[in-house]
Amino acid sequence: MPKKGFLITYTLIHTIHIFSVFIYGGFLFIDILFLSKMQQGLSGDEYAKAREAIMVHVRKVVPYALMVAVASGLYMFTQIFGKIENNTLSYFQTLLSIKAFFGLWLGVRGINQKLFKINPWVFKSHFFPFSLVVIIILLSQFMYL
Ligand code: HEM
Numbered sequence: 001m002p003k004k005g006f007l008i009t010y011t012l013i014h015t016i017h018i019f020s021v022f023i024y025g026g027f028l029f030i031d032i033l034f035l036s037k038m039q040q041g042l043s044g045d046e047y048a049k050a051r052e053a054i055m056v057h058v059r060k061v062v063p064y065a066l067m068v069a070v071a072s073g074l075y076m077f078t079q080i081f082g083k084i085e086n087n088t089l090s091y092f093q094t095l096l097s098i099k100a101f102f103g104l105w106l107g108v109r110g111i112n113q114k115l116f117k118i119n120p121w122v123f124k125s126h127f128f129p130f131s132l133v134v135i136i137i138l139l140s141q142f143m144y145l
Contacts, residue, residue, distance in 0.1 A: 010079060017072040023065035025137070027058060028130040036125065063114040070107035073100065095143035102132050102139075 002010075035054065039047050077100050081093060089097065106129055112118040 006079075010076070013072045013075050017069060017076065020065040020068035020072065021133075024062055024069055025133040027062045028126050028133055031126045032130045063110050066107060066110040070103060073103050091145075092143050095139050099136050099139040099143065102136050106132055106136075 035051065038050055042050060077096065081096060082090075084093065109129075
C-alpha cells in the first residue's frame with residue numbers, strides 16, 4: 001500500500017493535470033466547434049477582430065495550461081509507468097507511452113511557439129492539436145482496460 005503522503009501528492013498532481021488539460025483541450029474544442037463557425041455570420045474583417053479579441057486572453061492562459069499539463073504528466077508518468085518485465089511493454093505501458101509521446105509532441109510544439117516563437121508551419125487552424133487531444137483522451141481512458 002503506497003504511503004499516504006505519496007497518495008496525497010499524486011492526487012493533487014493528477015487533479016492539476018485534469019484542470020490544465022481541461023483548459024488547454026477545452027479551448028481547442030471551443031475553437032473547432034464554435035469560434036471557427038463565427039466566420040459564417042461575420043465578414044472577414046469582423047471575424048478577424050472578434051477572434052483577436054478572444055485570442056488576446058487565450059494567449060495569456062492556454063499555452064501555460066499546456067506546459068502545466070506536460071509537467072504534471074511527466075511527474076505522473078515517472079510514478080506509474082512501472083517496471084518493464086521480460087523486455088516487453090505491458091498493454092498499459094504501451095498505451096501510456098503513446099499518450100505521453102503525443103502529449104510531449106504538443107508540449108514541444110506549444111513551447112516552441114510561445115517561448116521561442118518558432119513556428120515551422122504557419123498553423124491555419126487548431127484541427128491538428130484538437131485531433132491529438134481527442135486521441136490522447138481516448139488513450140488515457142483505454143489504457144486502464
Ligand atoms: C496536452 C496534453 C495532454 C492531455 C490532453 C492529457 C490528458 C489526460 C487525461 C484526460 C487523463 C485522464 C485523467 C483521468 O481520467 O483521471 C490523463 C492522465 C494521465 N496523463 Fe495526461 N495528458 C496530456 C499530457 C501528458 C503528458 C505529456 C504525460 C506524460 C509525459 C501525461 C501523463 C499522464 C499520466 C501518467 C496519466 C494517468 C494518471 C492516472 O490515472 O493516475 N499526460 N491525461
